Amino acid sequence: MKIAAIDLGTNTFHLIIAEQTASELKISYKTNKPIKLGEDITKANKIIPTAFERGLNCLKDFKKTLDLYEVKKLRAVATSGVRSASNGQDFINTVNKETGIVIDIIDGEEEANLIYEGVKLSGAIHGKSLIMDIGGGSTEFIFCDENGFYWKKSFDIGAARLMQKFFKSDPINQEHQEQIKDHLKENLVELIAFGKAFGADTLIGSAGAFETYAEVIDPTINIQQIAKAQIDIKAYHQLSKRLISSTHQERGQMPNLIPLRVDMIVMASLITDYVLAELNLQQITLSTYDLKMGVLQTLK
The missing domain is CATH 3.30.420.40 (ATPase, nucleotide binding domain)
Structure with missing residues (x-):
């Protein structure tokens, strides 16, 4: 069927x-x-x-x-x-x-539930992890391991919202970067507090921006054919610096960076950088399975 x-x-x-x-x-x-x-x-x-x-x-x-x-x-x-x-x-x-x-x-809670079910199906969860799904309107966070999730929440800090509010220069200048960091610090207090106590090692990126990171870092990867993949964290940090410091035109010429994400990937990188630094996460895993795979699970 x-x-x-x-x-x-x-x-x-x-x-x-x-x-x-x-x-x-x-x-x-x-x-x-x-x-x-x-x-x-x-x-x-x-x-x-x-x-x-x-x-x-x-x-x-x-x-x-x-x-x-x-x-x-x-x-x-x-x-x-x-x-x-x-x-x-x-x-x-x-x-x-x-x-x-x-x-x-x-609502945001059900969205986080469905993302967790989708990511779990990919086999990407090994040990204490933080799932992050960066959307346009909101970003979902789920602290979990193979046995289940322990904390989850959706925040209205999606890439499109941040871009419309803060992305006023090309490339984005230091002042606007600091405004975004201050905004994240103000909104993610609960996330960071729980995360420091939980002690996750791995950030699992749910599709979207994390697929872009993986494809730009390794142009040979076939996102359509895999459920999960490791993203080298040093390579990610190099890419993030490059994305944040580049102009719209320069990003538009990068291989595997689709037009929709040419600007929003800057916002996604700033969110990713903030969470990695605040929670001292040491690994990044991509799950190509996300909310839509979780939705399919509800139909079985």
Whole structure:
């Protein structure tokens, strides 16, 4: 039986279709589209008309694919971008009316739960770890080991939100970097306090920006073919310095850095740097399995 999950992220919409058998899930198809639903969302807390239309058109296309694959069970979830927008429910109602797709708005806690289930399926969790999923609107953190999670929380410090608020120079200057660090310090007090007591060794990056880090560091890696991979932490720090100090044009010429992430990868790097330093994490692991794989698990 074919089952599918749609993840309506603040920047990117994802569709994944799998064949469910008695013993496993076999991925049949997956795609993502750079919708930028959260474009300018911090100005009036609304999905702007052009982003609204992009999102609707994308889901119309996803519906055609779902029909083509004869999907029997679907779950579509919306996260921070829709969750926080004053017209988020209008978007959901319009999508349902024009495509028949029913969208669940999930809160930050359920989002973190689903991310954990997806990452766990990848086999990336070994010992005390911190899972981090950097989205456009929010970032989720989960302290865990192979037996389960011990603390989880979603914070409204996604890359798109930070970019709209703080990214005012090219390359980003020291003053704006310090403003972001101060913002992270102010918002992540609870995370850092728990993390220092928990003593994780490894940062597990859930897809997104961490896939970009891996692909830029090692252009031979095939993200589509793997569930997890190690990211050399020294190579990451070298890349982070390069990303933060470069201009938009320079980043645009870097191999494997997709246009959607050319600027937001700077915000992601600053968040990653802050967490690595504050919690003295010594290793980075990439999990290509994330929220959408967790959503699929709920359909089994």
